[in-house]
């Protein structure tokens with residue numbers, strides 16, 4: 226086992242790109258496994274973290290290795306780990322305080338990972354954890370979508386949207402989504418029943434009486450989403466403002482709760498006016514829920530959609546491509562071939 230590894234590191238918030246550096250292989254805790262990373266995926270949280278946009282919810286000590294999900298092989302297990310053994314192929318989303326998947330090795334809590342689906346390559350498996358768990362938590366845990374319910378999923382061609390459409394479809398929902406015409410065939414192939422060109426059509430003008438919206442855009446689009454949902458329905462957002470309810474459940478101090486109550490007051494007013502409830506979702510790592518996703522991936526009900534693959538040496542180009550905001554599915558960072 227080597228003691229040092231290559232990793233994409235930032236040293237301060239606001240840094241434009243991470244630097245590839247030689248750093249020590251992370252130390253393991255008794256509940257950890259050490260994974261040799263084969264592939265990771267880019268998520269917008271990577272650039273939000275670099276920019277310091279999430280400081281209200283998450284603060285990191287610098288230097289910080291970026292990267293929030295992975296697929297790889299177990300090379301060592303902690304003394305308290307019984308679920309995994311050396312040689313297992315695994316995938317996962319490490320807990321938010323312990324990110325760092327743009328690296329050759331990751332020490333990760335065994336509770337946050339699952340065995341890689343046997344029918345997926347490492348690159349394909351790396352496309353799943355963060356967006357797969359987010360989709361599952363939004364549609365299954367929060368919205369509790371039932372067969373026949375109508376759900377709008379914003380930005381259906383993105384990394385999250387491509388998985389969320391499939392999860393909604395697996396739950397039996399009728400799915401509407403927004404995207405550009407070049408992605409119509411893609412999202413229809415994933416199970417979207419109604420596809421809206423967001424360049425020419427305002428979704429809020431053409432959709433009505435929906436059970437739920439999964440908002441991935443925030444801002445004005447999130448506010449408009451309330452008008453397409455029927456009374457008693459729900460809007461869950463992964464990109465909008467957290468509110469005071471979220472802040473309390475997330476355990477934020479009183480001053481942050483108060484701050485979020487004030488900044489999200491327009492959403493609270495919309496809840497009252499429309500009778501539609503609002504929930505901000507900050508996805509949580511879970512090895513157990515990854516196992517639920519594994520079952521869907523193994524039976525072919527879910528499959529990863531990969532736009533492009535970059536090497537770890539080109540992680541800055543991968544992040545740039547993601548920042549442009551027009552990915553069709555996921556962007557993969559290939560760390561090691563074998």
Ligand SMILES: NC(=O)c1ccc[n+]([C@@H]2O[C@H](COP(=O)([O-])OP(=O)(O)OC[C@H]3O[C@@H](n4cnc5c(N)ncnc54)[C@H](OP(=O)(O)O)[C@@H]3O)[C@@H](O)[C@H]2O)c1
Pocket residue numbers: 268269270273355356359379380381382383384385386403404405406408423441442462463464506507508509547550551552553554
């Ligand atoms: N809170 C959480 O736990 C959580 C978890 C996961 C993701 N997120 C957030 O969810 C958001 C989406 O993530 P992602 O991974 O899907 O990002 P992404 O892959 O970068 O999304 C790119 C997609 O967005 C589409 N898009 C851009 N503007 C649009 C609009 N106005 N209407 C419809 N589609 C539009 C683009 O389609 P075109 O090419 O057609 O423009 C493209 O397909 C990000 O803000 C991310 O941070 C939050």
